[in-house]
Amino acid sequence: MAAVRAMLASRPIDPVFATASQACDPGLVGRVDAVLVCDTGLGEQNRSELELLADAMVSSRLTGVFVSPGTSGAVPGARDAFVTVAADVSADELWGRLATIREYRPRLAEMEQQVAGMQRLGKKLNQQFVEVDQELRLASRLQRDFLPKAFPEIGDLRFAALYRPASWVSGDVYDVQRLDESRIGVYLADAVGHGVAAGLLTMFIKQAVTGKRIVGDHYVLVPPHEVLAALNAQLSDQQLPNCQFVTACYALVDAATHELVFSRGGHPHPIHVGPDGSCREARTTGGLLGIFPGEEFPSNRLLLEPGAKFIIYSDGLEDVLLSRESPAEAASRFSRRLQEIAALPLHDFLRAVTLEVEQSEGSLQPRDDMTMIVLERLR
Numbered sequence: 001m002a003a004v005r006a007m008l009a010s011r012p013i014d015p016v017f018a019t020a021s022q023a024c025d026p027g028l029v030g031r032v033d034a035v036l037v038c039d040t041g042l043g044e045q046n047r048s049e050l051e052l053l054a055d056a057m058v059s060s061r062l063t064g065v066f067v068s069p070g071t072s073g074a075v076p077g078a079r080d081a082f083v084t085v086a087a088d089v090s091a092d093e094l095w096g097r098l099a100t101i102r103e104y105r106p107r108l109a110e111m112e113q114q115v116a117g118m119q120r121l122g123k124k125l126n127q128q129f130v131e132v133d134q135e136l137r138l139a140s141r142l143q144r145d146f147l148p149k150a151f152p153e154i155g156d157l158r159f160a161a162l163y164r165p166a167s168w169v170s171g172d173v174y175d176v177q178r179l180d181e182s183r184i185g186v187y188l189a190d191a192v193g194h195g196v197a198a199g200l201l202t203m204f205i206k207q208a209v210t211g212k213r214i215v216g217d218h219y220v221l222v223p224p225h226e227v228l229a230a231l232n233a234q235l236s237d238q239q240l241p242n243c244q245f246v247t248a249c250y251a252l253v254d255a256a257t258h259e260l261v262f263s264r265g266g267h268p269h270p271i272h273v274g275p276d277g278s279c280r281e282a283r284t285t286g287g288l289l290g291i292f293p294g295e296e297f298p299s300n301r302l303l304l305e306p307g308a309k310f311i312i313y314s315d316g317l318e319d320v321l322l323s324r325e326s327p328a329e330a331a332s333r334f335s336r337r338l339q340e341i342a343a344l345p346l347h348d349f350l351r352a353v354t355l356e357v358e359q360s361e362g363s364l365q366p367r368d369d370m371t372m373i374v375l376e377r378l379r
Helices: 002-009 026-031 044-059 091-145 196-208 224-238 315-321 336-341 346-359
Strands: 035-038 064-068 082-086 157-164 172-178 183-191 212-215 218-221 246-254 259-265 271-273 279-281 300-303 309-313 370-377
Touching (some): 157 172, 183 309, 196 224, 315 336
Antiparallel strands (some): 259 300, 309 370
């Protein structure tokens, strides 16, 4: 003990001497930089007081040096607060330990403040993430409410749809509307990208696509090429930033004649499936919507035979429906799986496509929205 006092007197340090019970005072613990305890033979009462001191030190983020004749002299309940050294430790080593504790304590306190600040920030960010997640969930429900809940059934025409957003909010929007006693308008539009920005644009598309105009006391059905031209004009007038554009396909089908007229703008070519399951692309020209005012979107016509299908899909499904190779023959452009299931009845076909999507690589985190509308003429 005398050697310790001599070391303290010869070093630039202001010692405070106290018994273990006195050192438990929070005011005292808060004023010192390090604690030095010399074990001169601890009784049960001393050990109990030392444990209380250790608790106070841990609460104040304070470290001490415990000088003991042997490691057995260390108090089990105080090991987290003290570094134990042998009684024959040199004065230089003892001083080095104390000086290191004293030097690093302010830095540790600063780090604790930074950690506390980060924890507060993390809590705030977590709260904001929860709020954003709740808002996106609500936006997703509202967006789905704008999609058709049931499809019209006229004559032998039937519709079904696959809709799988890449995130809460989708950039795809579709609709199937009965326009009069025998004709149905159907479209699928894809705003570039996915997420909130694309989702907001789909609401604009939903309001802008008009397949029927009321003129006085009668109505006029709008041809597909005019529907897309009007949508393109409205999008172009908005002068969308960040190269925002839209692709779309609009079709008008007559249940009485089974004639289908369609136009597309930058969208994947629809697929016409024959009654025998043979697939071919229904092609027509037409550029992206919202880029060039005055763009034209020529129409094409086809006749739906009994058992035939007409498939409109967004580009998120290209890996499922199209071959990844670049074959020279148009018939080989389609995936083997599509050719295997193309002749299935409408709902069996859609279930097979859904299963293929779910089993494909990356299905849990798709890169793009996946939407498909299938029109079938019953046999």
